[in-house]
Amino acid sequence: MQTQALEQARVAEPFGFLGPQPHEDKVILRAWLPGANQVHLVDVRTGKLQGALLAEAQSGLFSIELAAEKMPSCYAFEVDTPQGKFQRVDPYQFxxxxxxxxxxxxxxxxxxxxxxxxxxxxxxxxxxxxxxxxxxxxxxxxxxxxxxxxxxxxxxxxxxxxxxxxxxxxxxxxxxxxxxxxxxxxxxxxxxxxxxxxxxxxxxxxxxxxxxxxxVYDHHQYQWQDGDWRETAGRDKYSHPMSIYEVHLGSWRRRMDETGARYLTYRELAEQLIPYVREMGYTHIEVLPVSEYPFDGSWGYQPVGLFAPTSRFGNPDDFKYFVDACHQAGIGVIIDWVPAHFPEDGHGLARFDGTHLYEYEDPRKGWHPDWNSCIYDYGKDTVRQFLVANALYWLDKFHVDGLRVDAVASMLYLDYSRKDGEWIPNVDGGNHNYEAISLLQWMNKEVYARHPHAMTIAEESTSYPRVSRPLFEGGLGFGFKWNMGWMHDSLHYIAKDPAYRRYHHNEMTFSMVYAFDENFILPLSHDEVVHGKGALLRKMPGDEWQQAANQRCYAAFMYGHPGKKLNFMGNEIGQSSEWNHDSSVQWHLLEFDKHKGIQCLYRELNHLYLKYPALHQCDHQPEGFEWVDHQNAEQSVLAFLRRSADGRQKVYVISNFTPIPRENFRIGALDKGHYRLLLNTDDSRYWGSGYHEQQTIVQDEQPWHGKPHSIRVNLPPLSTLFVLYEPES
Missing domain, CATH: 2.60.40.10 (Immunoglobulins)
Structure with missing residues (x-):
């Protein structure tokens, strides 16, 4: 029976039959070696032959009986086959x-x-x-x-x-x-x-x-060189600048060879992407999911091998090299992490052992209608450990600095994208998935306990409360949350013809009602420039000049608004076509002044954001923000100020969302003293009109906008100004 089971690969307990089997003062040693003609026992310690094994069947089962004291502590088989001889240490002795x-x-x-x-x-x-x-x-x-x-x-x-x-x-x-x-x-x-x-x-x-x-891969071989970064990575991320460059590694840039346009490898990306990101002033790179995935068109959001960096761009050591090089250049690395679903590819997790081992069995919980994929069983202990272990794995073995958790809303709600009758209520009759909620809380608890320098970021598209609040406050425990509301409202507004923006003014002010409820990141992500949504530049109304001016005005408004920043690759050069994962960023556009100007603006916005504490120190504190004028819907002008933590440095952000220039435009100011123009998105070096470029800001004692003083500025068409106030030392 055992021979038949071995022939049919139906053995569940080979250690009970193969290898050394003690019997009183003897040992019966069995070997399963299909295709062997002769087999000899070899003592690994001495290298000497200990005798020939007898064939028990034609199929490949051999055995030998030895006195217990003559059984080698470690042995091998010398195997004679029609193809030649080889020596093999027997696995079944261990x-x-x-x-x-x-x-x-x-x-x-x-x-x-x-x-x-x-x-x-x-x-x-x-x-x-x-x-x-x-x-x-x-x-x-x-x-x-x-x-x-x-x-x-x-x-x-x-x-x-x-x-x-x-x-x-x-x-x-x-x-x-x-x-x-x-x-x-x-x-x-x-x-x-x-x-x-x-x-x-x-x-x-x-x-x-x-x-x-x-x-098979050995994690112990790579020698890290990022010790200096790791010592400083635990600093307070909330009061420091964070400008994230979101990248799809397969389409940031391609390289031509004899086979055509191919992917850059992890090491080539280290050589080309990192210097670009550093020169542009970004603080972090966020890469779309790197966990192994079978279908290019999923961009990594249908992962199968959660513990393997995709081999499209190299091996795991190559990915470690990329992260290491980022850290040595002072750049953090965030990866997209996808615990919300997985595909049903045959080699993957679906019905892994013939049962729903990883996914919910009932399709009303275990099948994702939007993505035609399986959903993890968040209530099963082994699945929960699998997912939490995976989150820790990327921080431990690959030194990544953060996890952006994809599609959190689809995990939180049992009725997400389902009609009545297509979902199962929780024990209280509601639509919250308590199992997923507790999993996310546990994941965040473990991440911050074991890797306090790291951060977790939630892509959560609803108003679920306290996503980025600690567990002891009843929160989910994330460090940050994407501000999807700001993204949706502001993009809807900026796409309007300026003549109609007066009727949508609240879309640009509403975000401040809840801006400090969470630790927000302002995202303009890959999802907004794909699937027919068009490139960011092409969302803008008007002719060629107005489209570019609108994007520049909007970009500076984003950098002035409270919250950390995220931009998808291509936004920073005013890419004209929507993102294509099979292509590359349209780098050739930088041959034209318009796109060079847009890129120059993003570079300077990043560096201003890094340099001036008023623009980043209080991103998550109401003390760092104050409206100057949020009611001027008629002229579509918005003005607010940002403060540094000590309150001394102030940056006034003034946006004119119409193509009508406004000279000597009066803005309320808190302080008497010297004001200086930091940024004008209409500057000619950004491909702006250069309308009445003004370096000196006139301040007078006339109260305005409820403030004790005021300043007067020339407000160019479709522009945002940054005006700095710093008391003299």
Missing amino acids: RDQAYHAVHFIDHSPENLYQQLGAQVIELDMELKHPVRGTRFALYAPNASAVSLIGDFNWWDETAHPMQKTSLGYWVLFVPGVEPGSRYKYALKDREGNGLPHKADPVGFHAEQYPSHASV
Whole structure:
């Protein structure tokens, strides 16, 4: 029966049959070596032959009986096959070492990635030459059998049956399997039916189509050089500037070779992207999801290999090099993290062991109608640990500085994008997914406890309360939240013809009603320049000059508004076409003065934002903001001031959202003294009109806008001005 089970890859407990089996004062040693003609036992310590194994069946089962005292402490087989001879250290002598993979795995979330997957280890065993290999461990509690397949066994499902443990993990240590070896798992469901070959859910490296194979990888080889950055990365992010450049690595820039336009590698991106970001004055790069994904068109938002940086751009060491280089250049790295859903590709997590192991079983909870994908079962302990471990993994092994959590709203609400009857209420009859809420809280708790220098950011599109508030206040525990309301309202406003903006004035002021309810980031993300929405520049009304002027005016308004900043690649050069993931940013446009001018403005906005504390220190505190005039709908003019934390430095932000210039325009001011123009988006170097360029700001004692003093400025068409007040030292 055992021979038949081995031939059919249906063995669940190979350690009970293969390898050394003690019987009183004897040991029966069995080897499963299909295709072998002869097999000899070799003592690894001495290198001497210990005798020939007898063939028990034609299929490849061999055995030898030894006195207990003659059993080597570590042995190998010398195998004679029609193709030649080779020597192999028997995996089935390492029962204890294999079982070690699942010791205390549920005691702490990071244990999951430290023990599961393919772990490259070395067994000393007091040998002259330690046994090096890879320990494999997989969670598949409902499988009836699991076999390890790969390059090292010619992808033979019968060669390496794995051992099932009492907790549902399957384990095996295979000597000689080195980093770079490809592998998968062959599973059989409860009834013994074969399932599609599965990639490792905790695999650290993976191949692309068509194999989608996992690849053994050793995390201990890369030598980090970012110690200085790590020492300072824990500074208060709320009072420091944060201007994020959001990037899709596959389409920021392409390189031409004999095959056509190809992706840049992680290392090429380090050479080209990092100097550009630094020169432009951004503080952080946020990359669209890097976890391995099968379909290019998902941009990474349909991940399969959560623990593997996509191999489209290189191996995990290459991605570490990219992060390391960012840190050495003083740039933080944020990655998009996707716990909201996953695709049902055959090699992935869907119905992993023949059951809904990772996803909710009921499609009213376990299927995402918008994305045609599975939804994690947030109430299942093993799934919760899997997701929290993954969040910690990127911060630990890759030194990333932050996680932007995608589609949080779809996790929070059971009826998200569902009609009546298509969802299941919670125990209180409501629509909140308590399981997902507690998962997000746990994830944030673990992240900030173990990596206090890091940050988490929620993309949450509803008014769910206290998203970026601490757990002890009943919040979700995120560090920041995208301000989707500001984004929606301001884009709707700026797309209007200036003649009609007077009727939509509140869309630009409403954000200040709730601006300090959360720690907001103002996003102009990839989602706003794709799927027919058009490029940011093309959202603007008017002729060519007015479109550019509108974007410049709007960009400066964004940088003046409270909240950290995020811009998607291409916005900063006034890209004219919407984003295409199969192409590149339209860098050729920088041959034209209009686009060079827009780029120059974004560069100077970033550097002003970095330089002047009034523009960033109180991004999340009401004391740092004050309206000067928010009621001038008739002229579509907005004016407000930003303060530094000590209240001494003030920057007045004045936006004219019409093409009508206004000379000697009076603005209320708090202080008597010297005022200086910091920025005029209509400046000719930005491809503006240069209308009555004014460096000296006239201040007088006339009260205005409820303020004790006032200043007069020339307000160019479709422009934003930054005016600085600093008391003389």
